[in-house]
Amino acid sequence: MARMPGAKYRPVVNVRKNGCRAHRGLVLHVQAGNNSPFGWFNNPISQASSDFWVSKTGEVEQYVxxxxxYAxxxxxxxPFxxxxxxxxxxxxKLTDAQxxxxxxxxxxxxxxxxxxxAIVDSTTAQGLTYHGAGGSAWGGHTGCPGSLRKAQRKDxxxxxxxLLGSTPETNPKPAPSKYxxxxxxxxLSPNHAKPSAKPLQKALKATGWLANDVELSDNYGPRTQKAVAGFNKKHGLNDAGVSYDPAIGPNGWALLFTLAYG
Ligand SMILES: [Zn+2]
Incomplete structure (x- = not known):
């Protein structure tokens, strides 16, 4: 399930179940109308829908x-x-709230x-693109969303x-293959001091998961466990088979060190 917190979830009939093939980014559109398109998107005759809609007041609705x-x-x-x-x-122009x-x-x-x-004018690159970039293969809507809204992608x-400023790994570097x-x-496991948890704590600091003022300690204590649980949750890792797992496993270890030093 990938529902956005804060969006009003209103599932529609015009949807292709399990159709997604990639997560390249987001395509910006203009409605060319006012008020929620939910009724139109939930009508099989329209053959139309979108993942999201944003009102002029900044309200977000999610339809799939x-x-x-995919919508x-x-x-x-x-699919992409x-x-x-x-x-x-x-x-x-889009309003500030939009x-x-x-x-x-x-x-x-x-x-x-x-x-x-990133902003991209592309049908293959990852980032924030726009409908018109797809030309006829994307339905020939070359005027969508129009030059005004297209230019607001930088805003x-x-x-x-x-919004992301304070969260860890805002700009993860792609790891060079040499690392x-x-x-x-x-x-290495929670509440143990052997082997030392210090290298783990250093890597957690380098990726923003552990505050810099936390004193390094051989013991794999509660602060370290909490940081690892957050990291595991973000990356869908659960080495011990439980959610919010405070233990780091070999896969998580390799990923964390690559993000920190790669
Ligand atoms: Zn469009």
Whole structure:
């Protein structure tokens, strides 16, 4: 399930279940109308829908299970990008509240799917693109969302960066293939001091999971456990088979060190 917290979830019939093939980013659209398109998207006759809609007041509605199912917004681009409709017309700029609403979606997608905080005019590159970029393969909507809203994508990304400012790994570096993380120390586990938890704590600090003022200690204590649990949750790792797992396993160790030092 990938529902965005803060969005009003209103599932529609116009959806392709389990159709998603990639999480390349988000496609910006203009509604060319006002008021929620929910009724239209929930009508099989329209053959239309989108993942999200943002009102002029910044309200966000979500219509499909984003990242698993896809909406019918942009033809050949549907399996690869999520979509957002924005209330209003191509001749109107997005309101400040709308920019913020789309930014909230983008910040969520960045954390959920790894959408890069980048503007792209592309049908293949990862980032925030626009409907018209797809030409006829994406339905020939070359005027969507129009030059005014297209240009506001930089404001959307800037606002998304602001929203993400205090979260760890905001700008993870792609690891150079040369980097080899140190071997996982056998026996490393919560509430033990042997082997030392210090290298783990240093890597957690380097990635923003552990505050810099936490004193290094051989013991794998509660602060370290909490940081590891957050890291595991973000990356879907659970080495001990429980959620919020405070234990780090070999896979998590390798990923953490690569993010920290790669
Ligand atoms: Zn469009």
């Amino acid at each position: 299970n984003t990242g698993v199912d 019918w917004a942009q033809g050949g681009g549907n 990008y999520a979509s957002v409709e924005t209330e209003g017309y191509p001749g109107e 920019v913020k609403g789309v930014a909230k979606i983008y910040a969520w997608g960045h954390k959920e799917f790894g959408w890069p905080l 959307i990304i800037a606002a998304a960066k602001k 080899v993380p140190p071997a996982f120390p056998k026996g």
